[in-house]
Amino acid sequence: MAEAHQAVAFQFTITPEGIDLHLSHEALHQVYLSGLRSWKKRIVRLKNCVVTGVYPASPSSWLFVVIAILATMYTRSDPSMGLIAKIQEHLPVSQSMSLQCQTVVSAVLFSTLLWLALIFTMKLCLKQLLSYHSWMFEQHGKMSNTTKLWVALVRIFSGRKPLLYSFQGSLPNLPLPAVKDTIKRYLESVRPLMDSSEFERMTSLAKEFESTLGNRLQWYLKLKALWASNYVSDWWEEYVYLRGRSPIMVNSNYYGMDFLYVTPTPVQAARAGNTLHAFLKYRRKLNKEEIKPSRVPGTVIPLCAAQCERIFNTTRIPGEETDTVVHWQDSEYVVVYHRGRYFRLWLYQAGRMLSPREIEHQIQRILDDPSPPAAGEEKLGALTAGDRIPWAQVRKEFFSSGVNKRSLDCIEKAAFFVTLDDDEQGMMGDDPAASLDRYAKSLLHGKCYDRWFDKSFSVVIYKNGKTGLNAEHSWADAPVVAHLWEYVLATDSFQLGYNEEGHCKGDVSPSLPPAQRLTWDIPAQCQERVVQSLSVAQALADDIDFHVFSFRDFGKGRIKKCRISPDAFIQISLQLAYYRNRGMFCLTYEASMTRLFREGRTETVRSCSNESCAFVKALEGGESVEVCRKLFRVASEKHQHLYRMAMTGAGIDRHLFCLYVVSKYLGEESPFLKEVLSEPWRLSTSQTPVQQVELFDLVNHPEYISCGGGFGPVADDGYGVSYIIVGENMINFHISSKHSCPRTDSHKFGAEIKKALLDVAQLMCSDQREPSRTQQNSNQNPQDKKDL
Known part of the structure; x- marks a missing residue:
């Protein structure tokens, strides 16, 4: 094989005259250049450590x-x-000094x-x-x-x-709230969800916990808060993510979409070339800490960057009791999956990064490779999509030695995972709405075996040039991945670009060796276990009902003119939509970040409040416009207050979660904590932030907007709702639920969300000028401006 000859640096044979040694100067030169690159990176890291340390x-x-x-x-x-x-x-005495x-x-x-x-x-x-x-x-x-x-x-x-990590040593630790304050806020949050008798019972449990076990558990948390830089994050990663034994596909992983209206090139290999090169450029900036520290929008306040350390070269390793997240310092290749085969694609040659055109050339070689997959190879990725315990057992039994271990190590140590998908996705055809739904499901779970769900993220390149990614959740939260994805999309379209034929720009080095096929020896027993994992994953994937739509009647521009927080506007509208859909209120989860603190991750904003419920009941009960407006203003202020409390470490759920973990360590049973931690989140919501607005000129290029991303439902009888506020006139929604629940329907709920947004806007912004019919038509058909 050509790649085998490339890998040999020297050969020797034993003859009667002695050892005959033959050196390959080209191979040794490559070794020298790779080593030189490695030492340069070490020097840069050392310099950055010094600069960051004294900042x-x-x-x-x-x-x-x-x-x-x-x-x-x-x-x-x-x-x-x-x-x-x-x-x-x-000073020591010295004669020479x-x-x-x-x-x-x-x-x-x-x-x-x-x-x-x-x-x-x-x-x-x-x-x-x-x-x-x-x-x-x-x-x-x-x-x-x-x-x-x-x-x-x-x-x-x-x-x-400042460098990326310059502020890490100066960020404050996450404060620990008092038990009585957390319980007070908790009881307030569940009041609209319970009748008087239920609330009285829960109040009694809470007061008993506060006066007895609560103070003892709090004492241990105080010790941890003094000792650890963050009293929540390590336990949150361990017990919420890594100890989960159910499939991470759908239940944990999430996805990000490509541009909504634009496909920069229809050439699959070319799109892969630019996309992979953009990822490498981001990693180089990350290693040099040249990425600007994230800040609270519109302020000088820095956010924690600790999650950025594990973006690349990171994998979740399955275990029978708990998984582990393993991060390697560097990796010079990616693993590419195409038609059931795995390839190792080197992205550096002689210490330099391959150009987009060279990566395209290598990807095209993989696409043109006619070799069939080995026995058991095609659906091997289903192991990462099924239950975690069987995957851990199979890994230990069949992938702990030999050729299988080498190939699995290659996947797990890769910079990231790439899938060349033979399907065509995106908003296209006679039914663009349905095509977006299929696009979302494809990114969330694919065929259940053509993604490696354990990798920190997997990039999917479709046959028609569309792209997207699927991210594992334990190592970081969505804003970190969104920051990376925005950079990649902008770099692909506005910096690297394509020639007139749709190919990457630049030339190809004639000495590039082809990508290497990974080899496997999958016995029949292992293949049976793969089939079992695939059946579990397929049943989960088939049950997911997804609906993605763009709301173009208005956006944050009109909402702000009404002097209303766009996020509060949407969250209260979601409460109205859910009430109309189910005839009741439910415990609602909205993700808020706590990255104002060191190693901060997320906190829960309980969006269903007494104030939001009062507004919904008033509106549905036919109260006057003045009363409804007043109640909406109160609900909006309450929501903003809850969001700020969560951001500043005064949330409810992370504190109660940590108290519960301590109680388990001590072997203590708490009826209050057990009931709190078992309450289902039937409405789980999250806003995808647009963070790098300077990379996108939406005024001159309004078609270059991202569709955002989404996730699966948290509860079997609930909805998952993700939304992204794009520009001034558009909000994109991603709604998930389960077909197996007769009380949920993603499309019906989407229709309720649209109606709720329009009704709230008519109530609160009726004095604002309505968008013109021409503007509405242009908003409804932006795909006419550019071919998909």
Whole structure:
């Protein structure tokens, strides 16, 4: 095989005259270049560690402090107040070091200690400043003098040109709420969901827990909050994600879609070339920490970047009791799946990154490869889609040695996973709505065996040039993946581009070896286990009902003119839609981030509040416009308050979750915690943020908008709703439910959401000018502007 010859650096044979050694200079040159690249990366990492460690100061500031101290000593003054002399007394005696030299060394040591003390002080000051959150609760447009002073100080202590991880050492720890405060907020959140007798019973359980077991459990959490940088995140990752034994496909993994109206090229290999190259560019910026730290939109407040560390080269490894997330430092290849075969595709040659055109060439070679899959190879990925315990047992029994272990290691250590899909997806055909539904289901689960669901993310390139990704959830949350995906889409279309024939730009090196087929030896017993996992996964996938639609009647532009938070507007509309759909209210989950704190992940906003329920009942009960408007304003303010509380560490669910974990460690049973943790989230919602707006010029290129992403339903009888607010005039929704539940229907719920949005807008924004018929038509048919 050609690749085998490429891999041999030297050969030797034993002859009667001795050993005959033949060196391959080209192979050794490749080894040298790869090693050189590796050492360059180590040096960059070391430099970044130093720069990040001393931030908000800079390494060059050390020299300034040393020169300043030496200059003051030259003027016969002692800025150290005798400390330099004390240091000099304790220096080891040396015959070769003069008294003046000892003084200089002592001064340099004092200067270094002073510099480190100043850095520590600056970090501490910045940490205290970032612990101030009252600015979030001030009325919009009215900033207090305290907050103005705080903003100025944050700017001063934040330094200049921070690296990605510069703020990590200055972020505050997640605060631990008091038990009584959490219980009070919990009881308030469930009041509209219970009748008087149920609420009285739950209040009694809560008060009993607060006065007995709660304080004891809280004591352990206080110890953890003092010791750990975040008292929630490690347990959240372990017990919510990694210890789950059900399939992660649909239940945990989520997806992101391509542009809604534009396909940059219909050539599958070309789209793969640009997309993979864009991922590599992002990883290079990530390794050099050149990505700007994420901040709260419109502010200078940094967000935790810890989740970015595991974007690439990361895999979830199955275990019988719990899974583990394993991250490797670097990987120079991806694994590509096509028509039941696995290929290792190297993305670097001689220490350089392959160009988009070269990657396209390599992908086309895979597409043209006529070889059939080996026995048991085609549906091997179904193991990652089924239950976790069988997958862990199969991995241990059949993939712990030999050729299977080598091939599995290759997949798990790859930078990420790539699927070349033979289907065509996207908004197309006579029924674009149905095609979007199929597109969503394809990205969420595919054929149940053509994605590797354990990888940190899998990229899917369709036959018609559409693309998307499927992400594993345990290692990070959706905003981190969305940030990566926005960069890839923008780089693909606006930086790399394509030639007139739809191919990637650039030339191809003639010395590129083809991608390597991974080899397997799958016995019949293992193939039977694969079939069993596939049947479990297929049943789960077939049960998912998905509906994706774009709401174009209005967007955040019109909502803001009504002086309403767009997120509150949508969440209250969802409450109205659910009430109309089911005739009742339900426990509602909205994801909020806690990345204002170190290693922060998410918190729950319980969107179904007393205030939102009062508005819905008033509107459905035929109350006057004035009453309904007033109740909506109150509900909107309440929702914003709940969201801010969650962001600032005063949420409900993560605290109760950690108390429950401690109770299990202690072997204590709590009827209150058991009931709280078993309550179903029948309406699970999340907003996909648009974070890198500077990469997309939606004014001049309105067709380049992302459709966002989605996830499966959390409860068997509930809905999963994801939405993305795109530009000023569009909101995209992704709705999931299960066919097996007769009380849920994603399409009917989508229709209720549309009606609820229009009804709330008519109520609250009736004095705003309606969009013109021309604008409505252009919004409804933007695909006419560009071929799909």
